[in-house]
Amino acid sequence: MTTGQLILNGIAAFLTLCIFSFLYKDNPFYKFAERLVAGVATGYWTILLYHTNFTDKVIEPIFINGQYHYIIPAVLGIMMWTRFSRKWSWISRYPIAFYIGIGSGVSITVYLYTYLFKQLQATISTPLTLDLAGLNVLIIVIAVLSALIYFFFSSAHKGIFNVASRFGIYVIMIGFGAGFGLTVMGRVALLVQRIIFLRDYIVALFGG
Amino acid sequence: MRDFLEKMMLIDRRWIYLAIGLAVIIPAIKSFHVPVAVSPEVRKVYEFVDDAKPGEYIFLCFDYNPSTMAEMNPMAYAILNQAFNKDLKVILVTLDQFGAGMVEEIATRVAANHKKVLGEDYCFLGYRPYPAIVILAMGIDFRVPFPADYYGTPLDSMSVMQGIKNFYDVKGVIEITGGSTADFWIIYGNGRYDFPLALGLTGVMSADYYQYLQSGQIFGIIPGVKGAAEYETLVGFPGEGMAQMPYQVIAHIVILLFIIISNVAYFASRKKKGKLGGGV
Structure with missing residues (x-):
């Protein structure tokens, strides 16, 4: 590791420990590191948006390439900024309406297809067979219906409805359990990556 | 024993952080191989x-x-x-x-x-x-x-x-x-x-x-x-994925221990409250 890398990694190690110090309690070192991250991220993103959006969607097409139809979205974008004025904020409704209209038109069909039709099809169209795959399908169908029944409040949860509802809550809890287990793994991964980084830095610093 | 379990219910969360922090240092000093089954x-x-x-x-x-x-x-x-x-x-x-x-x-x-x-x-x-x-x-x-x-x-x-x-x-x-x-x-x-x-x-x-x-x-x-x-x-x-596995194993063992202890402590304290007439 070169001297420059040692210094840069030293700063990273210091900031890592600053963030970890919050586990004990809130303190100025944590606040410094947190605000540094927020500041750097905001500055970076602002410049990035300028270069990836404003330069090649406004400046270059209109002022360099003479593609004047780009003026229309640019004006719509400027109209959004009237939100900051009480007097003129009504103007911003036009670009918002335009945006929502396009968004809805593009999204509604693919959302229905992806989230509803494909999921329904996968749940009901797989054939029930007398093997493990068939058992899997049966469990999926029963689990889906039971979980839905748990959230169905239009009739009292009595009799078979109550049994299905009780089974539904177990299904939901199994789902939450899987989510919790994977979340723990993810959070530990973040900790471990920092621990490995600190270990490697100490080894590089002291030549252990 | 029951007093100990009740104390565990009130343990400061920072002791848990410290336990996990110390646990994940073990593989950093002496790593070991974890076999990985492919799903x-x-x-x-x-x-x-x-x-x-x-x-x-x-x-x-x-x-x-x-x-x-x-x-x-x-x-x-x-x-x-x-x-x-x-x-x-x-x-x-x-x-x-x-x-x-x-x-x-x-x-x-x-x-x-x-x-x-x-x-x-x-x-x-x-x-x-x-x-x-x-x-x-x-x-x-x-x-x-x-x-x-x-x-x-x-x-x-x-x-x-x-x-x-x-x-x-x-x-x-x-x-x-x-x-x-x-x-x-x-x-x-x-x-x-x-x-x-x-x-x-x-x-x-x-x-x-x-x-x-x-x-x-x-x-x-x-x-x-x-x-x-x-x-x-x-x-x-x-690479890094395999390198993380020993840490994951140790950290998960510690977390599982805490989950087991807290559940035992919870049920023990609930039983005691029940006997005192203040049961859930």
Whole structure:
């Protein structure tokens, strides 16, 4: 590791420990590191948006390439900024309406297809067979219906409805359990990556 | 014993942090091997890339940032290593605003190891904001959102992009993400253009996406760092994923111990309250 890398990694190690110090309690070192991250991220993103959006969607097409139809979205974008004025904020409704209209038109069909039709099809169209795959399908169908029944409040949860509802809550809890287990793994991964980084830095610093 | 358990119910959370902190230091001093069993959903992603013929194209989307790189980087390295090892042509993109620098570093490093040339063997398109719009536009032509690559080179001037127009010209898309872009790829990518899609996800997200595997909307999932370790095992490239496994084992044992102790303490204290007439 070169001297420059040692210094840069030293700063990273210091900031890592600053963030970890919050586990004990809130303190100025944590606040410094947190605000540094927020500041750097905001500055970076602002410049990035300028270069990836404003330069090649406004400046270059209109002022360099003479593609004047780009003026229309640019004006719509400027109209959004009237939100900051009480007097003129009504103007911003036009670009918002335009945006929502396009968004809805593009999204509604693919959302229905992806989230509803494909999921329904996968749940009901797989054939029930007398093997493990068939058992899997049966469990999926029963689990889906039971979980839905748990959230169905239009009739009292009595009799078979109550049994299905009780089974539904177990299904939901199994789902939450899987989510919790994977979340723990993810959070530990973040900790471990920092621990490995600190270990490697100490080894590089002291030549252990 | 019961008093001890009741005290455990009131333990300061910082002792738990300290216990886990100390526990994960053990493998840092003396590591050990953890055998990794490969799950079918990870194997499917591996086989998809492995079945591709040299010269075929795969599209890799690394939509993550430093906050999730601990889980995502191992997957990215393993897949990119496998792709270059198989002499596949790779198109890279990121739809995360903080991802471009990391993707560039990974691509440059792995490409150098395999002696692959930018513009000839692979292409890094860079970053554009608004993932849904970018995915829809790439489905028409990669050149619509990305007339030039990350370095400003026009796509048409690169040999790797000759004759490559959109998703229909690549074998499939592998999306590695720590955020909501997975939904955008399922909805606007697979939903709109129906290309083969696989996801590499953080552990937190993974459980929410298995229904898409069952429905066939995605053909594989690499779930969290465990999935990354499985992929590294398949590729024969032990990296950060495998390195993290001993830490994961120790940390999980400590967490499980705390869960067991707290549950025993909870039921013991509930029983005592019941006897005193203040039961739940």
